[in-house]
Amino acid sequence: MAEITASMVKELRERTDAPMMDCKKALTEAEGDMARAEEILRVRFGNKASKAAGRVAAEGIIAVSINSDGKSGAIVEVNSETDFCAKNADFLTFTNNVADAIAKHNPADVAALAGLAIDGGTVEDVRTQLVGKIGENISVRRFVSGAAKGKLVSYVHGGKIGVLVDVVGGDDNLGKDIAMHIAAAKPKSLDASGIGAELIEAERRVAIEKAKEAGKPEAMLDKIADGTVQKFLKEVTLLSQPFVKDDKQTIEQLLKSQNASVASFTMYVVGEGIEKVVTDFAAEVAAAAKV
Incomplete structure (x- = not known):
């Protein structure tokens, strides 16, 4: 037992x-x-x-970048230790630059992404510098990128929920409606x-x-x-x-009704699947008082 x-x-x-x-x-x-x-x-x-x-356990932000042709792009989750860090201007700039680099170069994985050039250095160089500046651990957790069968449409809600959807046919309003629906209803798969x-x-x-x-x-x-x-x-x-x-x-x-279809979609929720360590502040204070 x-x-x-x-x-x-x-x-x-x-x-x-x-x-x-x-x-x-x-x-x-x-x-x-x-x-x-x-x-x-x-x-x-x-x-x-x-x-x-x-x-939602961890902190951070979701960013999306779609190339000008609407046919390729990326969605990425970058994590931080606190929500305070996730709102930092340098952190936001880093995340958006990472999303742009992924959309442009379509790296194979996070390891390949680390070597891409952004903001005068590699992704890993800039990340390391940002960790030193802010004083928190920062990591690029996951991303999806590539070419669409139709047109890529995105929706990001408060930086915490992000959707990238490949819509074939229909108009811009339909694409926006589908992306917002996915963020609200959180489907697990297309079918x-x-x-x-x-x-x-x-x-x-x-x-x-x-x-x-x-x-x-x-x-x-x-x-x-x-x-x-x-x-x-x-x-x-x-x-x-x-x-x-x-x-x-x-x-x-x-x-x-609009002669359209969805080829695929990706939805990220910040920290999904990551367990956050919960600190018992009262217990820490009590323990410190005994020292």
């Missing part, structure tokens, strides 16, 4: 908002498997327990083919366990799970989502 530590219970509590004792019971039942324990709590408490998936089998299977397991707890007959479990999965896919795939400005039509219907 895996040892269930207080820190494990605390982490699951922070991920799910479930009561402490329920977190401990779930971890015990899951033999210490955090992902499985989260599933168990979802069965008991509903989707509230999956909030960690979209939690069902982009949703991983592991994620779908997790939804099935949760649906089956909830149905069992509700006393549903064994013969109905697969049908209930199928219905739950189909509902889930409609909620998380762009083409199936109701348009945020007119929920009487889906994004797919909106695109068809």
